[in-house]
Amino acid sequence: MNIASAINPNGLKALVGSYLQDTDLAIIDAAWSFVLKVHDGQRYFSGEPYVMHSLDVASTLASMHLDLDTILSGLMHGVLKEGVTVEDLREKFGDGVAAIVEGSTRITNVHYNNKLTHQAENVRKMLLAIAADIRVLLVKLVDRLQDLFLLDHLGREVQLEIAQETMDLYAPLASRLGIDWLKRELEDLAFKFLHPEEFQELSTKLESSLAERQRYVDEVISILQQKLAGSNIHPIRIIGRPKHLYSIYKKIISQNIPLDKVYDKVAFRIIVATVKECYEALGIVHADWAPVPGRIKDFISAPKSNNYQSMHTTVVGPRDNFIEIQIRTETMDRIAQEGVAAHWAYKEGQKIDSRDARLFKELKKLVNSLQDEEDPREFLESVRGELYEPDVYALTPGGEVKEFPQKSCPIDFAYAVHTQVGDHCVGAKVNGRLVPLKYQLQNGDIIEIITSPNQSPRRGWLEIVKTSRARSRIRSWLRREEKEKAVKLGREICERELKKNETTLKKMVKGGHIRLLLKQLHCNSLDDMLAKVGSGIITVQTLIRFLQPPELLQEKETAFQELPPEKIAQMMVAQSVSPGQQGGSTIRIDGIDDMLIKISQCCNPVPGDPIVGFITTGRGVSIHKAECANLHSTDPRRWLEVSWSGKDCGQHRVELHVSAENRRGIFADISSAISSDNANIVDIAAHTMPDDIADLRIAIEVENLSHLQVVIQHLRQMEHVLSVRRT
Numbered sequence: 001m002n003i004a005s006a007i008n009p010n011g012l013k014a015l016v017g018s019y020l021q022d023t024d025l026a027i028i029d030a031a032w033s034f035v036l037k038v039h040d041g042q043r044y045f046s047g048e049p050y051v052m053h054s055l056d057v058a059s060t061l062a063s064m065h066l067d068l069d070t071i072l073s074g075l076m077h078g079v080l081k082e083g084v085t086v087e088d089l090r091e092k093f094g095d096g097v098a099a100i101v102e103g104s105t106r107i108t109n110v111h112y113n114n115k116l117t118h119q120a121e122n123v124r125k126m127l128l129a130i131a132a133d134i135r136v137l138l139v140k141l142v143d144r145l146q147d148l149f150l151l152d153h154l155g156r157e158v159q160l161e162i163a164q165e166t167m168d169l170y171a172p173l174a175s176r177l178g179i180d181w182l183k184r185e186l187e188d189l190a191f192k193f194l195h196p197e198e199f200q201e202l203s204t205k206l207e208s209s210l211a212e213r214q215r216y217v218d219e220v221i222s223i224l225q226q227k228l229a230g231s232n233i234h235p236i237r238i239i240g241r242p243k244h245l246y247s248i249y250k251k252i253i254s255q256n257i258p259l260d261k262v263y264d265k266v267a268f269r270i271i272v273a274t275v276k277e278c279y280e281a282l283g284i285v286h287a288d289w290a291p292v293p294g295r296i297k298d299f300i301s302a303p304k305s306n307n308y309q310s311m312h313t314t315v316v317g318p319r320d321n322f323i324e325i326q327i328r329t330e331t332m333d334r335i336a337q338e339g340v341a342a343h344w345a346y347k348e349g350q351k352i353d354s355r356d357a358r359l360f361k362e363l364k365k366l367v368n369s370l371q372d373e374e375d376p377r378e379f380l381e382s383v384r385g386e387l388y389e390p391d392v393y394a395l396t397p398g399g400e401v402k403e404f405p406q407k408s409c410p411i412d413f414a415y416a417v418h419t420q421v422g423d424h425c426v427g428a429k430v431n432g433r434l435v436p437l438k439y440q441l442q443n444g445d446i447i448e449i450i451t452s453p454n455q456s457p458r459r460g461w462l463e464i465v466k467t468s469r470a471r472s473r474i475r476s477w478l479r480r481e482e483k484e485k486a487v488k489l490g491r492e493i494c495e496r497e498l499k500k501n502e503t504t505l506k507k508m509v510k511g512g513h514i515r516l517l518l519k520q521l522h523c524n525s526l527d528d529m530l531a532k533v534g535s536g537i538i539t540v541q542t543l544i545r546f547l548q549p550p551e552l553l554q555e556k557e558t559a560f561q562e563l564p565p566e567k568i569a570q571m572m573v574a575q576s577v578s579p580g581q582q583g584g585s586t587i588r589i590d591g592i593d594d595m596l597i598k599i600s601q602c603c604n605p606v607p608g609d610p611i612v613g614f615i616t617t618g619r620g621v622s623i624h625k626a627e628c629a630n631l632h633s634t635d636p637r638r639w640l641e642v643s644w645s646g647k648d649c650g651q652h653r654v655e656l657h658v659s660a661e662n663r664r665g666i667f668a669d670i671s672s673a674i675s676s677d678n679a680n681i682v683d684i685a686a687h688t689m690p691d692d693i694a695d696l697r698i699a700i701e702v703e704n705l706s707h708l709q710v711v712i713q714h715l716r717q718m719e720h721v722l723s724v725r726r727t
Contacts, residue, residue, distance in 0.1 A: 073100035103129035103136035148189035163193035178306035178339025289315035490534030608705025613640035651701035
């Protein structure tokens with residue numbers, strides 16, 4: 001039998017004609033002929049003719065009452081993979097169809113176990129295509145739905161990849177568009193393949209209790225109708241439907257309870273005529289059934305970002321079962337089910353609905369917020385994080401609703417308002433009361449962010465924020481700051497080494513020699529080279545290699561590599577410490593300022609100690625004692641000559657290990673001795689050993705090595721002190 005006669009687009013045309021009455025549908029026949037020719041003889045992975053899949057996608061899009069371009073794109077969504085060009089589509093079916101088909105084809109190859117970079121770039125392309133035309137996503141969502149229906153025909157590994165991708169990416173995107181039925185279908189089908197045993201067990205148990213559950217639904221609906229009618233409210237309809245499997249499974253997992261303890265397995269929906277009746281119906285329900293605290297949500301006065309509106313409440317209903325009830329108007333219900341398709345913005349001759357415009361703006365904002373993420377792992381983490389199901393709804397002082405995951409804090413709110421607001425956030429007022437930045441946002445909170453031009457993001461913020469938007473913005477700022485520090489440090493190091501070779505960066509740039517150096521070091525620009533030197537990617541020795549004559553460098557490098565780390569450290573200390581510098585308290589690295597220098601906590605050197613600098617990655621130079629074991633375990637090529645500058649600059653922390661006889665007053669005596677030598681005790685920990693010895697670890701602040709030696713000497717002279725050593 002010929003495919004054209006067995007499968008035809010007549011049903012599709014009838015469906016489209018039911019809501020696009022004045023549209024010439026001959027173009028559907030033209031598109032069908034085109035698809036038959038392109039996919040002639042091809043089979044889908046399920047074994048059925050490929051054109052059957054194409055027709056299913058187009059028919060589902062038509063059932064959503066979408067515009068003709070979207071339906072044609074669904075019919076032809078696979079043709080570009082078969083050699084058809086975008087120009088061919090544009091010429092035959094117009095710019096709109098060509099753009100949608102091109103956009104949906106770009107994102108066909110998003111696979112989870114692929115190389116990370118490849119996967120990230122495919123997702124990035126998809127988001128960019130969505131931002132350009134939301135219909136790209138609608139075609140892709142329906143295409144994915146049809147795939148899931150037939151996923152049994154594929155191997156287990158591929159099933160898991162597609163199901164996980166659906167759960168992480170496509171179901172949340174369907175939720176963003178407000179298409180509830182599609183989100184539920186995608187989640188349940190993905191759940192079936194991700195957790196087949198749990199899916200089967202849950203399905204079987206719910207099926208076995210179907211009759212009992214239906215009796216309960218009928219009972220609740222009857223009671224609701226009587227209550228509402230008694231107050232002269234006549235609902236258009238009351239619906240009781242079981243929650244979809246995946247939402248029940250999530251509740252079982254999150255609350256760690258068995259299925260029989262999930263009381264709100266059924267959600268009730270009351271559809272009334274007006275907004276006024278929504279609030280009246282809520283009051284009537286609460287009059288007889290006690291509401292569960294914290295479970296009342298008003299999405300009518302404050303709609304979700306996907307245009308969803310409804311009243312939500314959970315009450316203790318008949319037989320003490322928890323019942324979730326949603327109350328909304330007919331229009332709200334249509335939008336809740338169909339989302340963006342309920343008032344489609346692309347219908348011929350119509351302007352974009354203001355609600356759609358807001359939704360599209362939010363999606364573009366999402367795409368733009370992810371463009372700064374360069375690391376593939378961080379990018380994919382941010383995508384998944386941005387597509388959360390919001391649990392908390394907080395408001396700006398002007399009444400604008402912002403949506404967040406649970407445990408979000410004011411910093412998340414600040415970044416949701418604007419990046420600049422987040423970067424300069426110093427505090428927040430919640431409902432007029434000052435709160436700490438780690439405060440967890442609650443539903444209905446009115447948040448006012450306090451900013452300061454002197455504030456900047458802190459690394460510690462990454463530990464408390466919950467939204468990917470905030471996390472990516474903070475990481476972006478910290479990376480910029482680290483790069484600026486690395487460039488500054490790299491410039492100082494380069495200038496120092498160039499000075500030894502009787503030149504400067506300025507002379508090299510002016511004479512054009514810098515281009516050769518950049519080429520030899522594989523750097524894109526001068527700043528790129530300086531950043532790599534400052535972060536230790538290009539070592540000082542590598543830099544010297546390209547600045548000195550090869551024969552001299554080879555001789556030095558051979559001798560250097562043969563030395564043990566301890567000897568290298570001694571040589572660097574001998575070269576860097578000059579007479580008169582031992583009593584100082586700041587560190588000098590040929591002009592590098594203190595911002596880029598950090599005293600290492602592993603050995604806590606003090607002025608007078610022989611020291612060596614180590615170039616860290618993005619954190620400047622860490623200063624170690626020359627004999628520090630941690631220093632000797634690092635690459636000597638990243639060591640720097642450093643010295644104490646001779647300038648008095650405050651106190652330096654040192655830790656002492658003191659053993660003493662455990663007698664009354666010993667702690668006070670030791671503290672008194674340290675204080676009498678003008679040293680500050682900043683931390684102390686003590687415990688008693690089995691042989692009645694007091695073991696103390698004391699952190700003190702001293703001016704320099706001489707000061708420390710005086711303190712240690714006086715402690716050792718105490719009658720009951722057994723030993724004192726520096727840790």
